[in-house]
Amino acid sequence: MAAQRRSTTYNRSLFHGGDLQWAQSYFSQAKGPWLDLSTGINPRAYPIPAISPEAWQRLPGGGEEQSMLAAAKKFYGASRSAKICAVPGTQLSIQMIPRLYARSQVDILSPTYAEHAASWKQAGHQVREISCLKEISEKARFVIVVHPNNPDGKTFEKSKLVALSNRLRSRNGQLIIDxxxxxxxxxxxxxxxxxxxxxxxxxxxxxxxxxxxxxxxxCLGPATTIDDLRQSLGPWAVSGVAMEIATKALQDDIWISQTRRSLNTASEQLETLLREFGFNIIGRSSLFCCVQIDSSDKLFEYLCERGIYCRMFPERPGFLRFGLPNTEEDWQRFTAALCGWQKMAQTHLSD
Incomplete structure (x- = not known):
């Protein structure tokens, strides 16, 4: 353990739970290399294909964009007539979409990704964070649902979400699903x-x-919203390099199928491991597992001091989210750290 324990009360405006560089700076004495379990990102990325010189040297044309959008529609299971827009990261769309609508009441199913509430508030909307679908107000024009939810992996029956979408449409509202x-x-x-x-x-x-x-x-959805978003983005919002890589990846059916199977297996392995150490599992997706523990801040710091970075939520004390280790060495290192934590906890209980 470090000679002097740091405070884990972090400045919310400065702290982002997935910022590995922050952890490396704050826990500068940790033994490397760092094992980053803070993100819900596939640790075995799609292999970058050879990129044409043209993708670097010129602005992307309409043909490249249309090829990528067609591949995306097929991958996501959208109809050919569905309206779709590419954005330079989903985060930007989360920030832009609230500014496309007149100020209204917005209900957000929480706890969830905090940037949704922050973006709607910044755009001047009245935001309510609710805990279940039954709490949705009749005054709400917009409802935000992250599905599967982040950080707990919660899902809903599709029929309930369809019914909610229809109900909102009847009062000129909109269901937005992340x-x-x-x-x-x-x-x-x-x-x-x-x-x-x-x-x-x-x-x-x-x-x-x-x-x-x-x-x-x-973004896929109503034509008016997609058109407004595309106009707000302006031309060449997505790079030609991104288009070229994405078009190939979205059409690689063999890699997609194999990856879905391997991620599901790894997620089950992660849940089993955490249960073996007595953690209270809140939920999981195929890319992360979320637990609740009274001493979450202490466990977070214990792992960071050993160069293992998980996701904590300053606004949700007690929550920790773990992404998937990659290699067998990563799994063994994570397991060894949990063993050390368990032994330390048992020693404190016996004192």
């Missing part, structure tokens, strides 16, 4: 339910394909 973690199990996706009026669905390319640094996402 499906950043749905690509490992498309059975929970509502892309096939998209109509002229909704829902609006956000997709992240980087998580499933393990290429978050490419900064690419997609």
């Amino acid at each position: 499906e950043a973690f749905a690509d490992t199990n498309q059975d929970c996706s509502l892309v096939s339910e998209i109509s002229q009026d909704g829902p609006l669905i956000l997709k992240s390319f980087g998580k499933f394909f393990g290429l978050a640094g490419l900064r690419l996402g997609f």
Whole structure:
């Protein structure tokens, strides 16, 4: 243990749970190399194909974009007539979409990805964070659901979400679904339910394909919203390099199928490991597992001091989220750290 324990009360405006460089700086005496379990990103990324010189040397043309969008529609199970827009990272769409609408009441199913509430508040909307679908107000024009939810992996019956979308449409509202973690199990996706009026669905390319640094996402939904978003983005919002890589990855059916199977297996292995150490499992997706523990801040710090970075949530004390280790060495290192934590906890109990 470090000679002097640091305070884990972090400045929310400065702290982002997935910022490995922050951890490396704050825990500078930790033994490296760092094992980053803080993100819900596939640790076995899609292999970068050879990139044409043209992708680097000139602006992307309409043909490249249309090829990528067609591949994305097929991968996500959207109809040919569905409206789709590519964005340079889903985060940007989360920030832009609230500014496309007049100020209204927005209900957000929480706890979830905090940037949704922050973005709608910054755009001047009245935001309510609710804990279940039954709490949705009749005054709410927009409802935000992350599905599967981040950080707990919670999902809902598709029929309930479809009914909610229809109810909101009847009062000129909109259901917005963030499906950043749905690509490992498309059975929970509502892309096939998209109509002229909704829902609006956000997709992240980087998580499933393990290429978050490419900064690419997609929005599918009502034509007016998609057109407004595309106009707000302006031309060449997505790079030609991103388009070329994504078009190949989205069409690689063999890699996609094998990766879905391997991620599901790894997620089950992670849940089993955490249960063996007595953790209270809140939920999981195929890319992460979330636990609740009274001493979450202490465990977070214990792991960081050993160069293992998981995801904590300053606004949700007690929650820790673990991404998937990659190599067998990573699994063994993580297991050894949990063994050390358990022994230390047992020693304290016996004192």
